[in-house]
Amino acid sequence: MKTKAEERTITKDGQLLLKKMEQDQVETVWDRLEAQSPQCGYCEMGLSCRVCAMGPCRIDPFGEGPQRGVCGADADIIVARNLGRMIAAGAAAHSDHGRDLVEVLAEVAAGKAPEYSITDEEKLRRIAREYGVETEGREVLEIAGELAAAMQEEFGTRKGFLTMANRAPAKRREIWQKVGIAPRGVDRETSEMMHRTHMGVDNGWQSLLLHGLRNALSDGWGGSMIATEVSDILFGTPAPTPNMVNIGVLKEDEVNIVVHGHNPVVSEMIMRACESAEMVELARKKGAKGINLTGLCCTGNELLMRHGIPMAGNHLMTELVIGTGAVEMMIVDYQCIMPSLGALAPCYHTRMISTSDKARFPGMEHREFHPDNAAELARTLVREAIENFDQRGETYIPVEAVPSVGGFSVEAIIGALGGTPQPLIDAITAGKIRGAVGVVGCNNPKIKHDYGHVTLTKRLIENDCLVVDTGCAAIANAKAGFKVAEAIKYAGPGLQEVCGALGIPPVLHMGSCVDNVRILVLAAALANALQVDISDLPLAGAAPEWYSEKAVSIGSYFVASGVYTVLGPMPPITGSMNVVNLLTSGLNDVIGASFAVEADPEKAAVLIRRHIEAKRKALGLSALDI
């Protein structure tokens, strides 16, 4: 029997749109999950293998059937190999996103992308110096060209250690060297993972898992970090900016254009086209009051962070947004875009546009963006969206948007603290803030939509843990009202006092999923200020509703960087207790941090608070018994 809307999501807009789409007889991701259930138990446990054509193979978890694949691989090898390939795919996705931005930077430097420019020159110079590029007395574009070339080198193997990994505390880098997981090149580690997991290469489940950590580090301190830093250089480093969130950001009387995906290269141009006087005038002539650009998922987060563009919703809202009947055009780039969207849109009047040469979708018109045609194509698409306004039928926008504040880059947080992390360290030392937690990651229809994020965040802030968030978690928490100054009413007394004095919310929106690296940079800054390792700090990470391979890479680079990380959904590893035990406890002895898995956010909050108090005690700070 079909589950009710109230069991699928905690959000009002989600529930109402789900009911509407049921009336419209349009299927959603939840319906398809039910149609797929029960899902394959072998795959859920990581015990199926289709690495080669002697297979596919599967291992019987009850010990009665085969215990080895055709090649002889046992459960430990197969589970570790499957997990390794998940990490590789996630790292590749983030890192390829980073590469795309570096290519735009290179084209800007070469004068081949005239509509893009260097927005944060100070950051360009700072990062260039980090890469050993001479900045004194040189032209901006010259520096940009040399920095882009230096970053492109990082994708290969020529240097042996990633430049920005030097931001990690010395103790952390020593651990990486000792364990043999220091990331050498962005693409190299992913490529090596694919090599190791080929039949007949690495059949040590421990060495496979350790390389998985190195692969993830090449994402966190490499590809993703490059993506974030270059996005800031090109489009501006975020600063606190108010915005509105939930499906109520769509407007009955305006042309609604939604951008979805991850890469700001397309969406920034769409934003500029939407703001042009010519387009606004055209929309008015068509009978609309204006053009309303809103975002979804992480492309939405990129625009929200830098420009305060309204956010229509996170991953599980992407189909429902179309169900409002109010979207003239949805423009997508890549990652987390359900292929169902192209089939869904014709049920309404929404035009669906794909823009990346590497991401095609059934039922979408493909209009490919390149740096040299981006501005013109953006104007063309916005014009076409306006033309589509009179095709609109009935609309259903059943909720009012809620206010939120985004834009907490590391620079903005340090700025809010008065230019140094010291006030945060003092608040933690005094016990007013017990610790800080990164609540990150996706939605997954196996977990009630947004329940994991919102419940965990609520419990953490009411117990004086500062929360920083990114990705779809950040959107869930914004919708829950945790991101305005008044939200300190949800915080415990200590956090309330500190956030109240600084005028910041208790939950800080740090960006999109590549922007998890901002959390790494903040953690490193705190550790460096205290001259300890990241694993010594009262910090934790959580991905209460993760679904994507990128999230597996993120979780792995958090742990490999010394951050205890609690996952909501169980990864496909339970077919090997050796793998489970290494990841959830054994890693503590190797790298000073480990994973935990807890689907119930109430219990996850207890695990995290217990961890934070243990770290406080080890640092000689006041600690609570939990």
Ligand code: SF4
């Ligand atoms: Fe089967 Fe081994 Fe081939 Fe995997 S690699 S499909 S376990 S034979």
Ligand code: MSK
């Ligand atoms: S969009 S990777 S569902 S956070 Fe970045 Fe959301 Fe997860 Fe995609």
